[in-house]
Amino acid sequence: MTQSDTGTPAPSSRVSGIGRLLIAVYGVLALAATGRSFVQIVRAYDEAPLAYTLSALAAVVYIVATIALIKRxxxxxxxxxxxISFELLGVLVVGTLSLVDPALFQHATVWSVYGSGYVFIPLVLPLLGMWWLRRHPVALAEGRS
Structure with missing residues (x-):
C-alpha cells in the first residue's frame, strides 16, 4: 500500500488483473459505441431515430461505466x-424487443439481438462487471470523490 501526500495509506486499487481487462473492454466498447452512434446520427438519423438514439445512449452508459470502474x-x-445495471436492463429489453418486433429496430443498435453485432459482449459484460463489483466492494466510509 502506498502513502498519499497527507501521509495516510492510499487505498489499494481494484484496477488490477481481471479488473484491468474489464475496464479495457468497457473502454473499447465505449469507443466503438460512440463511433457507431456518431456515424449513424450524422449519416441517417431520420431513417431510424430510435435505434440511433439508443446507440448514443449505450455509448454514454459505456463511457460512464468505464470511468466509474476506474475511480475508487x-x-x-x-x-x-x-x-452497469442500466446497461444489463437495456441489453435485455432492446435485445428482446428486437427479436419480438424486428420492425422496431430495422437498423441495428449496440444492444440489438443482445449485442450480436458485438459478439454478444454487451450481454456478457454487465454480468462480469457486476461480478467484479461484488468481489471488490468499496467501503462506504471512503471518500466521495
Missing amino acids: SALWYRIAWTT
Missing part, C-alpha cells in the same frame, strides 16, 4: 452499479 470511492462504486 463509494460514490463512483454506486455509479458503477447503476450504469
Whole structure:
C-alpha cells in the first residue's frame, strides 16, 4: 500500500488483473459505441431515430461505466452499479424487443439481438462487471470523490 501526500495509506486499487481487462473492454466498447452512434446520427438519423438514439445512449452508459470502474470511492462504486445495471436492463429489453418486433429496430443498435453485432459482449459484460463489483466492494466510509 502506498502513502498519499497527507501521509495516510492510499487505498489499494481494484484496477488490477481481471479488473484491468474489464475496464479495457468497457473502454473499447465505449469507443466503438460512440463511433457507431456518431456515424449513424450524422449519416441517417431520420431513417431510424430510435435505434440511433439508443446507440448514443449505450455509448454514454459505456463511457460512464468505464470511468466509474476506474475511480475508487463509494460514490463512483454506486455509479458503477447503476450504469452497469442500466446497461444489463437495456441489453435485455432492446435485445428482446428486437427479436419480438424486428420492425422496431430495422437498423441495428449496440444492444440489438443482445449485442450480436458485438459478439454478444454487451450481454456478457454487465454480468462480469457486476461480478467484479461484488468481489471488490468499496467501503462506504471512503471518500466521495
